[in-house]
Amino acid sequence: MRTLLTLSLTALLGLGSVLAQPANKLLVLGLGQKSSVLLRLPILPAGLPDAGYVVKRSGAGGTQTFTVKPLNKLEAVGKYKLDPDDYDLTVGALAALNDDKLSADERGFLLLNLLSTVSNPNLARALGLIFEDSNLAAGSYSYSVTAGTQNLGTVTAQVGKDVPLSAPNALKVSPATRQAALTWPRGDDLVVSYRVQRALGSGDFANLTESPQLSNRGEAPKFGDTKLDSKQSYRYRVTALDVFGRESAPSNVVTLEARLAFPISVPLITTVKNNQNQVELGWDKVTDAGIKEITVLRGDRPGKLAPLTKLPPGATTYTDKSAPPASPRYYALQVSDGSRQSDPSPERVGRAYNETPPSAPKALKAEGSETAIALSWAANAEKDIDGYNVYRAEIGVSGNAPVVLLNGEPIKTPVFKDAIPQGIESQFKYTVKAVNTSGVEGEASSAVLAELTDKTPPQAPLLIHAQSAAGKVAIIFTLAPTPDLKEYEIYRAAQNETEPVKVATLPPDSLGYLDSKVRGGVQYSYAVVAVDLRGNRSNASNVLSAEPPTQKLSAPAGLRAVLGKDQVSLSWTDSQDALAYYVFRWEGQRRVQIAGPLIKPQYAEAARKGARYSVQAVDAAGTAGPMSAAVDAK
Known part of the structure; x- marks a missing residue:
């Protein structure tokens, strides 16, 4: 079967x-x-x-x-x-x-x-x-x-006559990977095989194989010659054999330069020298006489290279003066013989550097908030800036305040936010330095000062005691520890007054206040307000009241009557509990009220030679005290 x-x-x-x-x-x-x-x-x-x-x-x-x-x-x-x-x-x-x-x-x-x-x-x-x-x-x-x-x-x-077997025609040869690829059309149906013959240069033809090459009727005949010397030129021809053993005349002759079947040999980059703002490449001299040019490839990522420059085949070095400092650049070579181009050589990495320090950043500004200080500055003009370093020193620290680098890696944008715990009252000094891609740090910017914006008021003081005595009231207060406390404000309202009046400002270490400008029999109410260094004011403390005891008025003392050219000037010592004064002039044995009530312990009238005067005090209740001793104007 x-x-x-x-x-x-x-x-x-x-x-x-x-x-x-x-x-x-x-x-x-x-x-x-x-x-x-x-x-x-x-x-x-x-x-x-x-x-x-x-x-x-x-x-x-x-x-x-x-x-x-x-x-x-x-x-x-x-x-x-x-x-x-x-x-x-x-x-x-x-x-x-x-x-x-x-x-x-x-x-x-x-x-x-x-x-x-x-x-x-x-x-x-x-x-x-x-x-x-x-x-x-x-x-x-x-x-x-x-x-x-x-x-x-x-x-x-x-x-009666010979019918020769037709010779193969339209033989073609093309370079393939390390071989000569031969193709030709199929001829007579009786053809079963072909002889492929090759000649070296202008030499004689010889069979490439011991046996003819079988032909597949369903495909065009083809043959691959892999025994090539890249330095030689080859000629090819083909004869056909049929089932009767007849062999045709040779086909047309085709020629192939064997070097075209071999990948172009590309030199390897043997040296990479990283220099100031440039990368120098070196390689061995190209020995293939067919090479027409060398292309240097460069890219910022492996496998992503593009032509950078073309060089003559005798070149062995190239200096890349456009390489960005400190940024890795990948290099490879390609060569061309005019019709073909080689694959890229293995990549080598280079990294130029820049030892010139960047200029100092300009226009540094600082603005404080309650929890941070925001910095901004003008970006440097250099093209190889990698980022910026921000430095801070605390002002007011005893001894030499340490300068602290606030960032780990260089900051990429010209802004920075320095977070500071709320309530810190120190002032800070900031400077900024630029860093290039080679890690070289430049000069510091001009320094700026800044501090947190404190909008938090102190706690309200606690008024713990108010004690009165004759002609005075003492108050005692306290406050939780407040580092930024600046002062206390003492407010007082006398009986029947609707608005309190600030009567004193005390330093932050004060614990009490003695009010000696009071009158007996009048109730006084007190409150205390704390103020910090930023001007934040606390709520008023609790209110305590005290009333100095009422005292019996005494006769005004120290009355004097000075006779001048045009007037008599009276003065006396102000009494503690006196609300006002009345002035009397004696006319014989009778006194006559000539002025009052007066607030101040003084009075003047037209000159009266030999006139005698007395003064009487009146307290807040309207009660008059004893009359002072009489004095004569002189």
Whole structure:
């Protein structure tokens, strides 16, 4: 039974009669030439017939019968110059086909080995698969072929002229990866294989392989020559072989420069020198004479490189003066021969540096809030600024205040927020320094001072005691510890007054206040307000009241009457509990009120020589006290 592999192999060759066929489909092929006929005989399903093929010819000159058998090994090797191993392998495979116990896979393997009988005309002749009937006169001849009892078929051939096998045409060659890729159109359907020949330069052609290359009918023929020397030039041509063993004339000749099949050798970057604001690259000199230019590639990420510059093929160094300082840059080389470009060389990384310190940042500003101090400044103009460092020193700290770096990594934008615990009353001094991408820090900016904005008032004081005595009231108060306390304000309201009046401002270490400007019999109410250094005022304390005792008025003391040119000026000592004063002038034994009530202890009237005066005090209740001693104006 015909196997799938058998069908595949016959399709590969394009011939239904060459390999083993079912008996009812065996074909004999015939080709008439000028004076002979070539017959191609089929392989039987069981191999070669034991008694050989019987060929009966009829035509001009009558009938003649031939028996075609394989040559023995010695004859085959001697006559057709065959490899003995090839002969043994083929004969063994043909004999094994007669084994009925062969599996489909085993039979397919044997048929695969028999492909050489198809592609090698001399081996086919030695096995009796190609028969030549020669020395024939021109005319038509008929051949019938049998094998034992099997009729293998009849063919007719016309003798009288040679019909040469057409040479392959349109042969093309192109460079592939380390090989020459040959392609050409398929020719005659009887073609089963091709010989590929190569010549070095202008030398002679020679076969590239020992055996012809089989042809797959379903595809255009092709061949890859991998035995190339990149320094050589090669010429190629192809001949076709058909089932009768005929070989065509050579095809057209094509030429390939072998170097085109090899990747262009690119030099490796051997040295990378990082310098001030530049990176210097070095590599070995290009030895390939076909190289036309060198391209330097650069990128800021691996695998993302773009052309930076083109150099002549003799260049061995390049200095990149546009490399951003301290930023890694990746470099590679490419070379070109004018028509092709190499792959990039392995990448090398370079990093230029800049040791020149950046300029000092300008326009530094600081603005405090309740919990932080916000800084801002003008960005530096240098292109390689990596960021900024912010420094702070606390003002008012005993000794030398330490300068503290506030950030870890350089700040990328020209703003910074310094968070400070609420309630800190210190003032701070800030400076900023720029840092370039090489890590070099520049000069400090001008310093600015700032402090937190304190909007939190102190706690309200606690008024704990108010005590009165004759002509005075003492109050005592307290306050929780307040570091930024500036002062206390004492407020007092006398009896029947609606608005309190500030009567004193005390330092922050005060614990009490003595009010001596009071009058007996009047109730006074007191409250205390705390004020911090930022002017924040506390709520008023609780209110305490006290009333000094009422005192009996005494006669005003120290009365004087000074006689001037135009007036008499009276003055006396102010009494503690006096609300007002009345002035009297004596006329004989009788006194006359001439002024009052007076608030201040003084009075003046027109000059009266020899006049006598007295003064009487009145308290808040309207009670008059004793009269002072009388004095004369003088």
